[in-house]
Amino acid sequence: MASFRKSGGVVxxxxxxxxxxxxxxxxxxxxxxxxxxxxxxxxxxEVSIGWITPADPTGETFALExxxxxxxxxxxxxxxxxxxxxxxxQIHRDAAEKARGKKLSxxxxxxxxxxxxEKMLPRVLxxxxxxxxxxxxxxxxxxxxxxxxxxxxxxxxxxFESFGAALERSNPLQAGxxxxxxxxTRYQLERCEPVRWPNTQKxxxxxxxxxxxxxxxxxxxxxxxxA
Amino acid sequence: MTQGPDxxxxxxxxxxxxxxxxxxxxxxxxxxxxxPGGRVVGIALDDFxxxxxxxxxxxxxxxRRGLPTRTAEARxxxxxxxxxxxxxxxxxxxxxxxxxxLDAPTLTLNSVxxxxxxxxCESDVDRTADRSANWFALHEIxxxxxxxxxxxxxKPDYKKTAxxxxxxxxxx
Numbered sequence: 001m002a003s004f005r006k007s008g009g010v011v012x013x014x015x016x017x018x019x020x021x022x023x024x025x026x027x028x029x030x031x032x033x034x035x036x037x038x039x040x041x042x043x044x045x046e047v048s049i050g051w052i053t054p055a056d057p058t059g060e061t062f063a064l065e066x067x068x069x070x071x072x073x074x075x076x077x078x079x080x081x082x083x084x085x086x087x088x089x090q091i092h093r094d095a096a097e098k099a100r101g102k103k104l105s106x107x108x109x110x111x112x113x114x115x116x117x118e119k120m121l122p123r124v125l126x127x128x129x130x131x132x133x134x135x136x137x138x139x140x141x142x143x144x145x146x147x148x149x150x151x152x153x154x155x156x157x158x159x160f161e162s163f164g165a166a167l168e169r170s171n172p173l174q175a176g177x178x179x180x181x182x183x184x185t186r187y188q189l190e191r192c193e194p195v196r197w198p199n200t201q202k203x204x205x206x207x208x209x210x211x212x213x214x215x216x217x218x219x220x221x222x223x224x225x226x227a
Numbered sequence: 228m229t230q231g232p233d234x235x236x237x238x239x240x241x242x243x244x245x246x247x248x249x250x251x252x253x254x255x256x257x258x259x260x261x262x263p264g265g266r267v268v269g270i271a272l273d274d275f276x277x278x279x280x281x282x283x284x285x286x287x288x289x290x291r292r293g294l295p296t297r298t299a300e301a302r303x304x305x306x307x308x309x310x311x312x313x314x315x316x317x318x319x320x321x322x323x324x325x326x327x328x329l330d331a332p333t334l335t336l337n338s339v340x341x342x343x344x345x346x347x348c349e350s351d352v353d354r355t356a357d358r359s360a361n362w363f364a365l366h367e368i369x370x371x372x373x374x375x376x377x378x379x380x381x382k383p384d385y386k387k388t389a390x391x392x393x394x395x396x397x398x399x
Binding site for chain 1: 236237238239240241242244245303306307308309310331332333334335336337338339340341344351352354355356357358359360361362363366370373374377378380381383386390393394397398
């Protein structure tokens with residue numbers, strides 16, 4: 001088993017509620033319920049996503065020691081996807097149109113594609129993507145080492161199906177709510193608005209001066225209205 | 228899994244204000260921060276900056292290579308009141324140094340480089356443990372810095388004090 005990566009992109013997630021402790025057998029069992037299943041020889045499935053361990057890419061075993069990631073628990077998902085080569089589909093479509101002597105209709109093109117997919121899918125090898133994550137149980141935090149939407153969604157779905165807890169992606173609001181702020185500051189956080197920094201290129205004044213100008217302007221308007 | 232877009236519902240603007248604040252604190256105070264527990268970390272911006280567009284129909288500005296924080300383009304962007312959207316940061320604690328591009332509105336870290344493996348690492352298991360600890364330390368440092376920023380940013384007198392100071396720096 002190779003060592004964990006030392007570079008790349010990372011997205012943080014958090015969960016609320018209870019999940020099995022990574023040192024318990026129940027944790028490995030939860031992974032096994034949504035283990036990866038091969039589609040190498042499948043005739044109809046185009047995508048398969050499931051848990052594996054860094055030591056076993058087949059998803060057949062989930063030994064607790066294989067999940068040891070030092071300070072965290074090392075999780076890995078495998079995503080296999082079979083895709084019919086587009087050029088290959090185009091060649092068959094061109095041949096069909098040449099034989100017919102005219103263009104295929106949209107329905108005929110779809111039927112041709114379905115027919116070819118059914119025949120050829122078992123012969124197509126899947127593209128394999130492995131996505132790693134580190135789970136820090138005490139902090140209810142997962143660091144996911146993939147930033148694409150597809151990987152984030154696949155991981156979140158799998159996590160929920162396995163542990164029954166929804167992952168919440170960290171963002172400036174969520175990170176703030178988890179930053180240990182007091183109640184008043186949390187209240188301010190939820191309601192805060194962006195600071196409009198002055199454009200001094202246009203000769204605008206500082207933040208508080210601008211705020212003061214707005215207040216003064218409002219006061220003047222009120223006076224005028226009253227008058 | 229709930230996932231907010233880059234927009235206002237996730238307070239993406241606060242991420243941008245945070246990154247701009249780090250730049251300000253780096254230039255104004257040397258970029259040294261004391262975090263809860265007495266941890267001292269150093270922050271600097273490196274060779275990649277991207278400024279948020281002030282509105283949907285205006286351009287985003289990206290500066291790469293060399294020392295973009297010192298360029299006239301970067302100073303002009305600050306004078307125009309623009310916030311940083313992305314930047315490559317250097318984060319140091321003791322002998323450890325990380326490099327990462329922070330996408331501020333989502334707080335996603337891209338192109339991260341961890342510190343060199345500890346000399347005590349003799350096996351893959353050791354290296355995994357060391358790197359895992361370094362990934363988590365990076366996450367914790369950024370969380371702590373963000374918390375520090377929020378405590379300042381959300382003070383009732385923020386606009387009269389720290390924001391005025393930052394506005395003066397942005398105008399220089």
